[in-house]
Amino acid sequence: MTDQAIALSPERIQNSDAVAGQWKLIWRRFRRHRLALAAGVVILLIYLVALLAEVLAPVSSQTYDSRYTYAPPQQIKFAGYDAAGQFHPLYVNGYSMKVDPIALSRNYVPDPAVVIPLGFFVKGEPYRLWGLFDFDRHLIGPIEMGKPFYLFGADRLGRDVFSRTVHGTRVSMSVGLIGVAISLILGIILGGISGLYGGWVDDVIQRSIELINSIPTIPLWMGLAAAVPISADPILVYLWITIILSLIGWTDLARVVRGRFLSLKTEDFVIAARLDGCSQMRIIWRHMVPSFMSHIIASVTLAIPTMILAETALSFLGIGLRPPVVSWGVLLQEAQNILAVSSAPWLFLPGLAVIVTVLALNFLGDGLRDAADPYEY
Numbered sequence: 001m002t003d004q005a006i007a008l009s010p011e012r013i014q015n016s017d018a019v020a021g022q023w024k025l026i027w028r029r030f031r032r033h034r035l036a037l038a039a040g041v042v043i044l045l046i047y048l049v050a051l052l053a054e055v056l057a058p059v060s061s062q063t064y065d066s067r068y069t070y071a072p073p074q075q076i077k078f079a080g081y082d083a084a085g086q087f088h089p090l091y092v093n094g095y096s097m098k099v100d101p102i103a104l105s106r107n108y109v110p111d112p113a114v115v116i117p118l119g120f121f122v123k124g125e126p127y128r129l130w131g132l133f134d135f136d137r138h139l140i141g142p143i144e145m146g147k148p149f150y151l152f153g154a155d156r157l158g159r160d161v162f163s164r165t166v167h168g169t170r171v172s173m174s175v176g177l178i179g180v181a182i183s184l185i186l187g188i189i190l191g192g193i194s195g196l197y198g199g200w201v202d203d204v205i206q207r208s209i210e211l212i213n214s215i216p217t218i219p220l221w222m223g224l225a226a227a228v229p230i231s232a233d234p235i236l237v238y239l240w241i242t243i244i245l246s247l248i249g250w251t252d253l254a255r256v257v258r259g260r261f262l263s264l265k266t267e268d269f270v271i272a273a274r275l276d277g278c279s280q281m282r283i284i285w286r287h288m289v290p291s292f293m294s295h296i297i298a299s300v301t302l303a304i305p306t307m308i309l310a311e312t313a314l315s316f317l318g319i320g321l322r323p324p325v326v327s328w329g330v331l332l333q334e335a336q337n338i339l340a341v342s343s344a345p346w347l348f349l350p351g352l353a354v355i356v357t358v359l360a361l362n363f364l365g366d367g368l369r370d371a372a373d374p375y376e377y
Helices: 003-007 010-015 022-031 034-051 161-197 199-214 217-226 234-249 251-264 268-275 280-316 328-336 338-343 345-372
Strands: 077-081 087-099 106-129 133-142
Touching: 022 034, 022 345, 034 161, 034 345, 161 199, 161 234, 161 251, 161 280, 161 328, 161 345, 199 251, 217 234, 217 280, 234 251, 234 280, 251 280, 268 280, 280 328, 280 345, 328 338, 328 345, 338 345
Parallel strands: none
Antiparallel strands: 077 087, 087 106, 106 133
């Protein structure tokens, strides 16, 4: 078989980019972006943590033990022996408490003589997984239930910061996802109407966008959040905060969509589709929107960290989510007290989760934007 025959064989034609679909081409280009691929794996793991928070957290978010107020983080150790000479493959050291005679404060230090064995899928506090199944197994924890186990240390009430950070993942990540979904719908619909019809409709929508963008963000958040009653149910507050963030976050995407619609509605393929008898909705969703999918993907992936940071900022300032709801912003409220931070710097650890998530979402957005760019070869 000649080289020309091999080049034109059906197998090579079938596997070539010339006949591959749009999403297949996007996936091929995305796989070459190693950093974005790694960021996508990180985001999937974070959402997996949010989905299985009860299983991954050693205790519930509200469990406390006043005996271990501001207890420091414990380091997991491997292959050690306890005082009785019994071998343990996985363990942490307990605490010994010392009282400062001047400040009259309790200080906890690791005690190498106290060994707390750890295990996987150990029996612990019972819970209802996803509100459907009764379960009492936790991924990791002390074999003897009730022993202290604080990977990220404890807060002012003796609550496990690691468990509260895991539980807070569900609220913070869902606020970003749901908020962006609402903003995406509003942005595409209002931006599409503005760019497609023009005239007074375009003027009204654009002036509304300019009015929203002209108001400083934090005062606008504070004003809208203040409308939520303090005595409202925590779930209702969660829904209101999500809606508030969505009503502010749709403007940038709407302007992108409007600009693309203005440039595309006179293109040959759009005119051909209109002459072929296609309906207006088919022209929009089957011809116009896919042509600038890269802009939509980039806007969405970059809007999610913005939503997460906004929720964190509102909760940190005390005008967002409130206890007993647990989010990363609510947890960072503990770090507002300089005395608490000076004696318990591990209270900043939930902020590390915010940083990792925002960076991963930005790297993922860059990779998806490049992969979905129709002019990228």
